[in-house]
Amino acid sequence: MKLNEDLKPVLQEPAGLSDPSAALEVEKISQTSKEFNADPKNRLMQNAATTNDFTTLLLNRNVMISDTHIFNTKIPEESRVTNQKQSGRCWIFAGLNTMRVQLIKKYNLENDFELSQGFLFFYDKFEKSNWFLESIIDTRERDVNDRTVQYLLREPVNDGGQYAMLVNLIEKYGLVPKSLYPESFSSSSTNRLNALVISKLRDYAVRLRRMHAHGASVEELRQEKEHNLKDIYRILAITLGEPPSQPFTWSFHSKDKKYHEFTGLTPRSFYDEHVGYKIGETISLIHDPRNKRMALYTIQYLGNIAGGHPIRHINAEISDLEDLAIKKLQAGKPVWFGADVGKYMHRSSGILDPALFQYDLAFNIKFEMTKAERLIHAESLMTHAMVFTGVHLDSHGRPVRWRVENSWGEEGGDKGYVTMSAAWFREFVYQIVLEKDIAPQRFLDVLNQQVVVLPAYDPMGALA
Template identity: 45%
Template sequence: MKTSLNDEALAHCRATFAADPVARIARNAVAKTAIKAVALNRDAVARLTHTYSHHVKTGKSTAQNASGRCWMFAGLNLFRTQIAEKLGVEEFELSQNYLMFWDKLEKANYFLENILATLDEPVGSRLLDWLLASPLQDGGQWDMFAALVKKYGVVPKEAMPETESSSRSADMNALMTLKLRQAAAELRAAHATGASASALQAQKDALLPALYRMLATHLGEPPTEFLWQWRDKDKNFHRDGILTPEQFCKKYVTVELDELVCLIHCPQTTKSYNTPYTIAYLGNVIGGQPIQYLNVEMATLKAATQAMIQAGKPVWFGCDVGKQMDRDLGLMDLELFEYEPLYGTSLELGKAARLDYGQSLMTHAMVLTGVDIDEAGAPRKWRVENSWGDKGGDQGFMAMTDAWFDEYLYEVAVEKKYLPKELLALLEGPLVALDPWDPMGSLALASELL
């Protein structure tokens, strides 16, 4: 039987609050000051420094600005240091706008193909609603990044620099989403009147030039070739001639994408460890690298990550960045904010329960570029290369405690050689398909800078 908030219950709440002086002090403080500033644990701030026993060489911080391209920035940041060394320059950055263009066009095509695959789904079904919710989001997963690089290569930032819309993508996304929903409605209407599969495919293909034009208007056209020349840190001039993006990638990118696999740590009761997963209806490049995860125990994921950093290699990862994190300080620590004493109640929820009940999911991708290892060989904290510019933390780099890693890090891309052969063999078998709305696919829905 349901109970209402009656006078007796409300009187008890008022009396309880009035009898607690800490509650009143907290109310007074939060009335004039942001809750995070009141709850900030100064002991945690003093304890978590930006020094590490193992440190991977990096460039300066990058800035995704008001866009959700964190996964793309993180992926390209894996390449740029070794390219800079190859070129003999201090700093180097690849064009995020170039990959953004192709990602958007590929996602538009992927969305329309999904519409053709679900023509008999009724309006209002959960699957159709999901597909229509964010047909051209900025976000993505590691395998989507790898698929783009394999198909289109990469170019230096100067070959396709940022535009207003690449840095602030909301208007472009909204207008292209309108076009794609219009296309979905037209395709489904044609299907309802009996159009053949070949006619519907032709109708879809006829939309691609309009989508290309919209993207070119906002982002510019991606180069098919460019003149590559530069001066090194000693002011010596170099010219490599006319290169295609694919040629540039093959010549200057040394990271072997086929040697990297995605591990996740997802302790939900609906999932099993040592099991390969994919996400239904999630991707960008039709026929490209599929979404593929191997769910493992945290100890396995962490050991591979630590081994890579100790070998001088950065690690791409996905996490729930907004939890127990201070952007200005650049700190990620489970003890960073003391909310429970302010409210006088527990706010504890385990990792599995946070995923099961919607309290946590992947929201951001970054790069691990350092680890601080204690005398026993265990990690204490991790250095994080972000893409929010250089204003917060250590000139844009963040410090993450190992405890935060355990609770809010969900995914890493690591080299196969750092994994046991019996685990790698699992990826050769069939993948278990997760629902499109599974929290392990949520990174692909990131839409803006936090």
């Protein structure tokens, strides 16, 4: 294979950018400066913003007062907030946070009990490595500059995930208490581990594509892949520690100081017998205003476990997501959800509200994109997973604000819990997960539709 043999020549430079009339004129910049300085408010804001975090200056006091951490509907038992630290494992933390609630209640555990996030993280990294290499084999005939191939190569594995990936991991590998597989340095701070694994996977991708170019069969490519994965396992085992593979004992004291011991457990039997949550009996509802409602969607090349459950999303109205999240909370169950957490958040107060920062007062600007337009123009996508544990309803039963269990530790908000306004939910929440026995039949019927496949690089394929 010759270097750059797949690169295509640029046929034509963009004509518009070479047009002198497209350039900024120095005279116009000078005039803009004069107009800026003519407004005393601009000079006042400049004095303040050049020596302070400008977002702090723009905080809307009325919003800070109205978005309180008081709710009239909450699940009966709330747990102590967890901390994913310097990692992108929010989807795992959020999923396990929903499952530990019943386990804490069942055995009268302290509210800081945790299931091992690192256990699932190990297998997710290993399975995603296999998924990536299989995707490279599957796209072996495509030009290396093909948009999908480049998307796959951009980030072969990362910490993020979607709920269906959690389903696949737990159904295949089970769960263990955190005491049996605690955090390591590299599970809590994942940058260096990710960089190492990603570099090796790209190295393997080059090798697999080169082998294909020289006539290797799919069977030979998979044999090479199996050899590559032994290297990845070695890296993970050294940096994270090997997960429990032999029968283990789970022992603990309950809140009433009684001693409990369960012997001969495996990760699968611990999940089946003690956690007991039927994670496979759930559905994902998304709100994607670009696409048809009450239709079934998936994303090409999105997943983590080859041969596992495929990604399936039911696209619904945002009011459906609101109503069903309320229904689940009223039944005493927490709700896993995915959203764009980077938008309009004040971390120390723990508030999410689109009216939080008054950009109009400081900069004389406003944002006019719709939710659909933000998705289309790369302004928003699902970046984080958290858990609803409560909601405040008005006299008509409509949501005013939501209580959110985050996984960034107890600093900020109400000991790490966050308040989300109803307006923020409608604009930046993209996904919730429900048990099938809570979902109305009309949503279950959508699961029988032909699935619509979105491209690999679609924003609905973002990993929280």
